[in-house]
Amino acid sequence: MRTVDPAKHAAKRATIVDAAAGCFAEKGFERTTTADICRAAGISSGSLFHYFPNKRAMFTAIFTDDAAETAGRLETAAKADDQWEALLDVVTELAGQVAHPAVVRLVLEAAAQAARDDEFAELIRRNDGALRDGLAVLVERAADAGLIDPGVTARAAAGWVAGLIDAMILRASLDPDLDLPAEQAVLRTILVRFLRPVSPPDGA
């Protein structure tokens, strides 16, 4: 057997990705130096470039890793009994991430980078597409149960639900004193009025 321990390799890789994410969130992609990442991860420059071919790869790794996490969340939600409640829960959880300033900054940085890096934009679009698809499934199933206004298509609804989560992220970035629970309540109100039937079968 070679001296390569896959688990150890993965762990070290994760350490670097974490350190890099912290740096990118704090200073942005361009202004983060590879030396910064070395310092944050406690490793040498030589070691860093053994795990990643260049700075850009460290950045993209953050978002490929995150996509897997979101996919898991959506999968769990799809198994719930009440798909409408599951939808609200997923939105609340995703919107709740704005409590972490680093997440907000990484999203903004990703959006800015995607605007001028086609390959990276493709990755971000894939992630967003997967999110919208997952949300559309929840909407469609809730609609089958009569919990959604038939006048709204699942795809259009999913797109704007994702948009509302994005809006929450931008609001959080603009207002450091954002009252998260209050905003989530308004977000919930918007979702209910936007999506639920005008005369709901139950009183939610």
Add this chain to the structure above:
Amino acid sequence: MRTVDPAKHAAKRATIVDAAAGCFAEKGFERTTTADICRAAGISSGSLFHYFPNKRAMFTAIFTDDAAETAGRLETAAKADDQWEALLDVVTELAGQVAHPAVVRLVLEAAAQAARDDEFAELIRRNDGALRDGLAVLVERAADAGLIDPGVTARAAAGWVAGLIDAMILRASLDPDLDLPAEQAVLRTILVRFLRPVSPPDGA
């Protein structure tokens, strides 16, 4: 009399701001070089730094200029007869800006920069605050005319109306083939359901 012609100075300054905006939209703030801006504006480095003390000032100028424009829009809307229609019109106009990819990119770049430049963040927050204030005025007046659900406060509503515009911008950045008129129609639907009284006095 000094040899300063204010009109000529302002015109050249505007030329530089335009050129810089194009560069920043295309390459981002960090990756845009002052040489890029010189090339785009057709001037020399010496001339460029005669008009602006540094690169950052060229960036901020874009957004101070834009704030004045938005303020004018809001002022005009406040004079309209039907404040509800005026609100919808302003939102449609602002959301319609996403038809220009450069605008979308500049907004994203501004958001990313604001995350790590406190002084610039202050400027962006001021602009956003002014927008929200202007929208709140429209909402409040529409409410006085009985056109808004009394259960929604003007401030909270204005915040989320601004948020919906932001959402449109982010959607546009993710989807280059966005069907703008269709999305604007959905946006309108969300606004109506979110804000209008459950039993509206007229049939809008």
Add this chain to the structure above:
DNA sequence: GTCTATAGACGGATAGAC
């Protein structure tokens, strides 16, 4: 002669990659 506007070269610093 004083001020504005412009040009263009260059210094010092710093980055990524290995």
Add this chain to the structure above:
DNA sequence: GTCTATCCGTCTATAGAC
């Protein structure tokens, strides 16, 4: 730690308006 490349912003010099 090195090597190469690049960038910002300063600095000097020149032209013209008053």
